[in-house]
Amino acid sequence: MATAPDDAHEVENTLRAVLADVLGLDRARVAGFTEATALFGALPEFDSMAVAGLLTELEERLGILIEDHEVDADMMETFGALLTFARDKTLR
């Protein structure tokens, strides 16, 4: 397990890196994501195995545990929603 990142900015950087890795997107493109950028349902790369990969990679790199009941399409709908989720889990 990685050491838990301790500030909001680091969580955001980790989330962007995981999205680039899991979805196979260019880092520059992911760097341009805003809170309103639509993800799940909007990006063809974001299929059901990518959901699994995203959760697993976030758990490993943020040192958190995500329960299945916490996962739904809303929480991955936008970059902002996913970032809020990741920060809430990591920075409690």
Added chain:
Amino acid sequence: MTAPLAFERFRSSKGEEWLLRIGREHAPAILFVPPLFEEMNRTRAVTVAVMRAVAKKGQTCWLLDLSGTGESEGDLGDVTWDDWRHDVTSAAAHIAEKARKPLIASLRGGALLDDAAEARGWWRFAPLDGAAVARDMMRSGLAGGVEWAGYKPTDALKAALETRAPARVAPLRTVRLATDPANADAKLEGPALWRRSEPGTSIELAEALAADLVKWSRTCAGS
């Protein structure tokens, strides 16, 4: 220089399965054990790229299809965990008989199947516990997807998978991506291609893996 490519059959517990060979028959041999389920498809391109790169360096690579997957004529619903382990053992024996005792190169979940085979050494790329594989496959059903990404292994195979971890073998070298926090003998820069829905490859990662693997294979010269 191009490396010869051939398909061979080997005896599995329920019939015959396929081995893809890249390189000459009589050269130091490396048997690749693929990742499990969807990751196998996702890493096929990079696996073959690594095999080609290794073959160019004078060693011969073999890749097996596990029973009920890939080109196998069997049905995944009939396959047991022991069948898969037996596949790896018989593929290694087939290679030892035709050429030389192989080094085993296991990718991801392939590392859960590689320890019973006769080998001159082991090399594992990004190995993980069976529980993590099972968790990923179950999670593919979250957020509206299909559980197990449409694969239909038996409950017994799932149960076996969930309790397995890569076994202790020697000599062993473990390689991981630089972004992976777990322990490894070497860390390489590159993308986690097994996470990608678009089958892709990375020439840089394939070359780096091939270089590391060939070096380790020479260290484990064996018989």
